Amino acid sequence: MSTVTFQMNDKTIQAEKGTTLLKAARENGITIPSMCNSDKVKPYGACRLCMVEVTKGKRTRIVASCVYEAEEGIVVRTDTEEVRKIRRMIIELLWPTVTGLAKEYGVESSRFHPKTVDCNLCGLCVRYCTEVRKLDAVFFKGRGLDRELCILPELAKECSFCKECHSLCSGGWIVHQAGQTF
Numbered sequence: 024m025s026t027v028t029f030q031m032n033d034k035t036i037q038a039e040k041g042t043t044l045l046k047a048a049r050e051n052g053i054t055i056p057s058m059c060n061s062d063k064v065k066p067y068g069a070c071r072l073c074m075v076e077v078t079k080g081k082r083t084r085i086v087a088s089c090v091y092e093a094e095e096g097i098v099v100r101t102d103t104e105e106v107r108k109i110r111r112m113i114i115e116l117l118w119p120t121v122t123g124l125a126k127e128y129g130v131e132s133s134r135f136h137p138k139t140v141d142c143n144l145c146g147l148c149v150r151y152c153t154e155v156r157k158l159d160a161v162f163f164k165g166r167g168l169d170r171e172l173c174i175l176p177e178l179a180k181e182c183s184f185c186k187e188c189h190s191l192c193s194g195g196w197i198v199h200q201a202g203q204t205f
């Protein structure tokens with residue numbers, strides 16, 4: 024198996040070719056926030072929380088670390104001002120949904136910090152159901168601000184045997200919705 028050597032913050036890292044920057048970071052004790060990534064499904068690159076700065080030769084750019092594969096000689100910075108600015112913007116985008124619901128339901132703090140209280144549309148359950156279970160029992164409906172997650176009641180029996188998506192859901196929405204659907 025061939026390997027690549029590169030720099031991440033102050034560490035020199037060696038990783039198998041094909042390893043994503045997010046995986047390499049985790050294996051080396053470097054924290055990069057992520058929401059739509061799980062080892063159980065293929066990388067998706069949806070939430071953009073895992074953005075990092077990559078310098079290759081003279082070129083520096085911001086990439087999603089969950090889909091970008093480690094390359095020989097690159098320099099990766101996981102916590103620059105630019106990276107933090109992007110993460111702050113993503114958190115801002117999520118804020119109205121989360122705080123709006125928190126107000127409506129009288130939630131002032133979370134016992135499950137730092138998890139969210141609602142579906143954050145990360146798509147982990149949808150991808151797991153499609154890629155691994157090949158069922159499509161959980162799916163997205165609508166686009167943009169109208170996008171929502173749905174469960175097919177017709178597949179209740181298969182779902183009650185599986186429930187693998189429950190452990191992937193950071194906000195607990197899927198558990199709540201499954202309870203209402205079946």
Ligand code: FES
Nearest residue numbers: 057068070071089
């Ligand atoms: S974890 Fe990389 S885009 Fe969501």
